[in-house]
Amino acid sequence: MPERNIEFGKYGARGFKGHEAVARQLDDLAGYIATPITARRGLSARLNYLTRTAHARAAAAALGFTPTKAQLRGWRDGSVTPRRVTLEKIEQAYRTVRRENVARYLLARLNREGRGTRVEIHPLNQSQVDRPRQRVVEFRTLNVRHWDRIVAAWAAGDDQELDDAWVDQVVDLGSQWGQYEYVTNVGFAA
Incomplete structure (x- = not known):
């Protein structure tokens, strides 16, 4: 062998x-979000995915992504731009949570x-x-x-x-x- x-x-x-x-x-x-995280739309979509449900919020918090409500509001309305390190953290948390959510479905398929x-x-x-x-x-x-x-x-x-x-x-x-x-x-x- x-x-x-x-x-x-x-x-x-x-x-x-x-x-x-x-x-x-x-x-x-x-099937990750196609819009890059550097675009406002891409950032907003990822933030919605990570904060929409209690399960997603808990999974993101377990990965160290725990923004305040004021930070989220600023990021969503575009008045505050997250730093590059924060964008990388958001992207990593999004991909990890997405993988966990999709894994069971993919396994069955x-x-x-x-x-x-x-x-x-x-x-x-x-x-x-x-x-x-x-x-x-x-x-x-x-x-x-x-x-x-x-x-x-x-x-x-x-x-x-x-x-x-x-x-x-x-x-x-x-x-x-x-x-x-x-x-x-x-x-x-x-």
Whole structure:
């Protein structure tokens, strides 16, 4: 059984970890607010999301986002502009709360009552690797039936656990799974 890559890119291969591609795809499925937080509309939408319900307020407070009513009012009406550090805190709290809220829905959609979801794995880019050092790596598909660990790690923002959970699924590719640790893209839909 292959081990994990230690010196990825040494000969010019390009790509990124498969779990990072999975996280990007899950982020796309989560449907974040498209307007940037630097725009008044984007800031207002995020503040509404974080303060609309008691659950959202409690989750945001657990992340350290506890503005006063006066601050919220000033930010919403545009009389006060939050500092860059505060904007980053708001964005981080928004994304974390959104992930927690969407995780259960995504899990049900991806597991599909045990049928799972088909995943397309696009191999790493070897166009810059000398011909004798190139491996034969091809496009592969995999049906992932158990998304529980993957979605839980994504919702918690735990990269190491997400990597371990993803590798546990990729091992189903057989003895060649190590060739798909780094990829150009991982695609699936829910």
